[in-house]
Amino acid sequence: MTEIDRERLARLLAAERGTWTARHQRSRAVLEASAASLLGGVPMTWMAMAAGGFPAVLAGARGARVTDLDGHTYIDLSLGDTGAMAGHSPASVVAAVHRRLAEAGGATAMLPTEDGRAVAAELAARFGVPIWSFALSATDANRWVLRLCRQVTGRPKVLVFSWCYHGTVDESFVVAGPDGPQVRAGNVGPAVDPTTTTRVVEFNDLDALAAELAARDVACVLMEPALTNIGIVLPEPGFLAGVRELTRAHGTLLVNDETHTFSAGPGGCTQAWGLAPDAVTIGKAIGGGVPIGAYGLSAELARLVAADRAADLVDTGGVGGTLAGNALSLAAARATLEDVLTAGAFARMSALAKRYAAGVETVVAEHGLAWSVVRLGARAEYRFIAPAPRDGGQSAAAGDSELDDYLHVALANRGVLLTPFHNMALMSPATTEADVDEHSARFAEVVSALVA
Numbered sequence: 001m002t003e004i005d006r007e008r009l010a011r012l013l014a015a016e017r018g019t020w021t022a023r024h025q026r027s028r029a030v031l032e033a034s035a036a037s038l039l040g041g042v043p044m045t046w047m048a049m050a051a052g053g054f055p056a057v058l059a060g061a062r063g064a065r066v067t068d069l070d071g072h073t074y075i076d077l078s079l080g081d082t083g084a085m086a087g088h089s090p091a092s093v094v095a096a097v098h099r100r101l102a103e104a105g106g107a108t109a110m111l112p113t114e115d116g117r118a119v120a121a122e123l124a125a126r127f128g129v130p131i132w133s134f135a136l137s138a139t140d141a142n143r144w145v146l147r148l149c150r151q152v153t154g155r156p157k158v159l160v161f162s163w164c165y166h167g168t169v170d171e172s173f174v175v176a177g178p179d180g181p182q183v184r185a186g187n188v189g190p191a192v193d194p195t196t197t198t199r200v201v202e203f204n205d206l207d208a209l210a211a212e213l214a215a216r217d218v219a220c221v222l223m224e225p226a227l228t229n230i231g232i233v234l235p236e237p238g239f240l241a242g243v244r245e246l247t248r249a250h251g252t253l254l255v256n257d258e259t260h261t262f263s264a265g266p267g268g269c270t271q272a273w274g275l276a277p278d279a280v281t282i283g284k285a286i287g288g289g290v291p292i293g294a295y296g297l298s299a300e301l302a303r304l305v306a307a308d309r310a311a312d313l314v315d316t317g318g319v320g321g322t323l324a325g326n327a328l329s330l331a332a333a334r335a336t337l338e339d340v341l342t343a344g345a346f347a348r349m350s351a352l353a354k355r356y357a358a359g360v361e362t363v364v365a366e367h368g369l370a371w372s373v374v375r376l377g378a379r380a381e382y383r384f385i386a387p388a389p390r391d392g393g394q395s396a397a398a399g400d401s402e403l404d405d406y407l408h409v410a411l412a413n414r415g416v417l418l419t420p421f422h423n424m425a426l427m428s429p430a431t432t433e434a435d436v437d438e439h440s441a442r443f444a445e446v447v448s449a450l451v452a
Contacts, residue, residue, distance in 0.1 A: 001370040001386075002451055004403065012449060013406040019413050020052030026069045027057040049420045051408035061088035063430030066417060074417045075435045077356075077425035082260055085285035085378070086340040087430035093288035096335035100328050108326035115330040119286075122337045123296055126267035127258070127280045131302035134325035135293035138259040138283025139167030142222065144319045145279050145295045146171060149220035149253045151311050152304040159199040159212055159221045159252075163392025165229035166222060166257050167283075171198045176393060202391040203227050204235060206242040213250040220253035220278070225269035228260035229422060231383040231395040232374040240275060253278040253301065262286075263379035263426065265350070266343045272377070288336035292329040340429060349378035349427040352436055356380050356425055359440030366444075367451045378427045410446040411439070 021028065031054055035041040040048045047055055056068035064087055066076045079085050086093065101107060120132035135141040146158055146169070160166065162176040173187040174194040181195040199218055201208035212218070225240060227233035247254045256277040258268035262285050265272040270280055278301045283293035297305065311317050357373045357380040364371045364382070372388035374381055383389060385398035408418055416439050418425055425439070 002368040004450065006402075009402060009406055009450060013402060013409070016406065016409045016413055017051075017053050020409055021054075023072065023413070024052070024054070024056055024068070024070050028054055030057045030069060031055070046421075051405040051420070052412065055420075056412075063087050063089075064428050064432070064435055072415070074412065074415050075431075075438055076417050077427075077431075077435075077439065078417045078419040079426045079428055080284070080289070081419050081421065081424070082262070082379075082426060083284040084289050085263070085426060085428055086288040086336050087428040088289065090288055090336070090340045090429070092335040092339035093290070093332050096331045097290065097328060100331040104327075107328040108323055110322065111327075112325070113327045113330055115327070115334045116325060119294075119330055119333045119337065122334075123280075123282075123286075123294060126337075127270045127282075127296055128267070129277070129280050129296035129298050131299065132294055132296045134330065135283070135295065136291050136321060136324055136329070137167065137293045138257065138281055139169055139293070140321065140324070141281040141283060141293035141295040142166050142169045142172075142255075142257060145255055145281055146220065146222065147317075147319055148297075148301075148305055149255065149279070151308060152301065153219040153251070153253065155217050155219040155252075157197060157199055157218045159201070159209075159218045161203040161223055161227065161392060162200050163203075163230040163396050164222075164224060164227060165260060166224075167259070169222075170194060172222070174198045174200045175396075176200050176202050202393055203233055204239050204390050206239065206246065209243065210246050213246055213252055216250055218250070218252045220255050221247055222255045222257060224257050224259075225261050225273065225275060226264075226376050227392050227395070228376075228379075228424075230392050231389060231398075231422065232376050232379065232381045232424075233389055233391060233395055234374060234376070236390065240273065244276060255279040255281060258282045259284055260379070261376060263349075263353075264377040265346050266341070269376075285341065286336055287329055287332045288340060290329050290332035292333050293324075294333075345429040346378060349429065349431070352427040352431055352433065353378045353380045353425070355433060356427070356436045356439065359436065360443060363440070363444045363447050367447060369447075369451070379424060381422065381424045383423070406450065407443075407446060410449075411442055414442040414445065416442050 031041045042048050059067045059069045067073045124130045158171050160172050166172040173184040175184050181200045199212040254277045262268045278298045280296045357375045360373045370386040372386045374388050384400050389395035
């Protein structure tokens with residue numbers, strides 16, 4: 001297999017960063033001025049993560065295109081790390097938001113709307129759990145579901161899979177180490193050590209899962225049906241069925257976080273793979289760019305929640321938020337689900353992701369690189385390991401931040417954006433075959449420069 005020349009990589013990365021800096025002087029000036037009033041110089045600290053040394057400043061976005069303040073337009077394969085999976089400003093969402101704000105009026109009034117019923121019914125049909133409630137992010141949806149699971153089971157702990165992605169949920173920042181669970185490096189100011197609240201095992205390891213559930217102190221398993229944000233790690237045959245069997249046998253609830261795995265289809269992996277969780281959480285994509293999160297409960301779990309009179313779910317119980325379920329976000333979600341992220345759209349998006357993955361595989365094979373490409377519906381990602389990793393620990397060990405940065409900034413300099421945090425490409429209803437083929441050509445160019 002071809003080895004990467006690290007000195008050559010360093011030279012190429014420095015050159016690409018120089019090009020980025022030279023082409024983004026207006027963005028750089030805005031960011032420098034922002035440092036006086038914004039933490040890290042950006043509205044949210046993760047926006048500072050940029051392979052070029054600093055991010056471009058957004059001027060506008062439409063469909064599958066983003067334009068920065070310096071006038072450069074990009075094919076956007078990041079799509080807000082799934083927040084814009086519907087594409088940027090889809091017409092039906094824009095119209096729904098306009099009707100809510102300009103015609104009906106009232107973005108938030110702490111009152112229910114007809115859109116809430118429609119969105120909940122659509123999510124129920126797609127994911128197979130009948131009772132839904134809303135949040136402003138998937139992180140909040142996950143937090144609230146964890147509280148509900150602990151409440152109805154009377155158990156204190158949760159279980160996650162090592163290197164999982166569940167937003168900024170405190171309990172999820174724990175990984176499997178050689179001597180047992182350990183706090184994930186870089187975790188900021190946890191309220192308590194998450195190893196005291198959380199059990200953790202590697203993905204695809206049913207024996208380890210059985211051993212951890214045997215203590216019968218786990219309220220729920222919170223899982224992505226396929227790991228994301230650490231590459232894409234797919235479940236091995238029988239694994240998800242085994243998880244469901246073990247959780248039922250040990251009286252543990254099962255929560256599917258479909259925030260990123262929604263890419264698998266209209267009802268995420270839950271629908272595509274015929275899964276039967278006790279709860280589903282989701283966010284980002286269903287709002288068409290407007291902040292929203294949601295969680296759905298099985299009929300039995302909803303019954304248990306409602307039957308517990310000691311839990312104050314309408315006031316002090318800590319489940320909710322003033323803006324959760326607001327009229328604007330639900331109007332946007334209804335339009336997104338009914339008109340944009342439809343079954344037909346997912347079929348086209350998945351075909352594009354298959355085309356994308358094939359383009360990457362061709363280049364990888366041509367240069368004899370020990371990289372792998374994994375696809376989950378409309379989402380695809382390459383990782384610097386072959387064969388593809390079977391768990392989060394293997395995938396994390398294959399990380400290469402310098403190589404990541406080179407590929408990201410080199411592609412951005414050629415008009416293609418990938419997700420800043422990892423090598424993820426996502427297709428939207430507005431993405432075209434020409435967009436995918438342009439990425440394939442530019443990817444071949446930057447990889448050829450690296451291994452020449």
